[in-house]
Amino acid sequence: MEENSCIRKEADLNQIKRxxxxxxxxxxxxxxxxxxxxxxxxxxxxxxxxxxxxxERLCVCDLSDILNMTIPAVSQxxxxxxxxxxxxxxxxxxxxxxxxxxDHRELLAPFFNLxxxxxxxx
Amino acid sequence: MEENSCIRKEADLNQIKRxxxxxxxxxxxxxxxxxxxxxxxxxxxxxxxxxxxxxERLCVCDLSDILNMTIPAVSQxxxxxxxxxxxxxxxxxxxxxxxxxxDHRELLAPFFNLxxxxxxxx
DNA sequence: CATGTATTTAAGTACTTGCTTAAATAATTT
DNA sequence: AAATTATTTAAGCAAGTACTTAAATACATG
Numbered sequence: 001m002e003e004n005s006c007i008r009k010e011a012d013l014n015q016i017k018r019x020x021x022x023x024x025x026x027x028x029x030x031x032x033x034x035x036x037x038x039x040x041x042x043x044x045x046x047x048x049x050x051x052x053x054x055x056e057r058l059c060v061c062d063l064s065d066i067l068n069m070t071i072p073a074v075s076q077x078x079x080x081x082x083x084x085x086x087x088x089x090x091x092x093x094x095x096x097x098x099x100x101x102x103d104h105r106e107l108l109a110p111f112f113n114l115x116x117x118x119x120x121x122x
Numbered sequence: 123m124e125e126n127s128c129i130r131k132e133a134d135l136n137q138i139k140r141x142x143x144x145x146x147x148x149x150x151x152x153x154x155x156x157x158x159x160x161x162x163x164x165x166x167x168x169x170x171x172x173x174x175x176x177x178e179r180l181c182v183c184d185l186s187d188i189l190n191m192t193i194p195a196v197s198q199x200x201x202x203x204x205x206x207x208x209x210x211x212x213x214x215x216x217x218x219x220x221x222x223x224x225d226h227r228e229l230l231a232p233f234f235n236l237x238x239x240x241x242x243x244x
Numbered sequence: 245c246a247t248g249t250a251t252t253t254a255a256g257t258a259c260t261t262g263c264t265t266a267a268a269t270a271a272t273t274t
Numbered sequence: 275a276a277a278t279t280a281t282t283t284a285a286g287c288a289a290g291t292a293c294t295t296a297a298a299t300a301c302a303t304g
Binding site for chain 2: 279280281282283
């Protein structure tokens, strides 16, 4: 990819210039957003976020039960969610409880709303 | 993964049962939603959707220019977006114009809103 | 302190993703 | 009809993802 390849006669060069500018303005925001969406777009992680929103807090062990998955598998998802500030953890004895952080509530709210409707709404 | 592994003394079996039910109710919707989010969570595709929303319609060639990517790379993204009803195409001569479909406007609207704010809003 | 419980970490692997390059289609122009 | 233009399709590959199993860590209890 070096030179411009769009050489249609009717190509609207102003439009292309305008689009390039628009893209460069949101470039950073797009990166930040897709970074978060790539976490939420996994069905296991979305389920984890969904039950945490309903239940305040759950431990790894609970989630493993609920999702019918091995503990390490769940733990690895939780780590990703924690690394990107979707959840926080608190230790109580040898049990570690996870709960939703407020950081991304605004991003998540529309998804939870959709899930609480009929499947055909999505 | 066969038997339940959560054998804490304090484990709240009712809570776990309740969560399992909640999950099974949204199981299908979660699949449908993550299916769509996995498309949007790619930065190239989100940019494509973003400029299409602003510009009504663009051809593959335009997008290749705007995104500074090869034509086949863009074309493959467009195919995915078309397969899942995010965009439609119309042929005009040998040029194929892509535009946003209405199907997922509700899902996309919050993202476009976020992008139009400051990056730190995300 | 040895054993058991709750969780994380790490290595290995199958699957998926997103690009590249080259070839195939299809419409247009000469 | 041959050459040009716009796009898609396909094969190949490097990187990323999500699981598995086994080992490591950390707290609790007999």
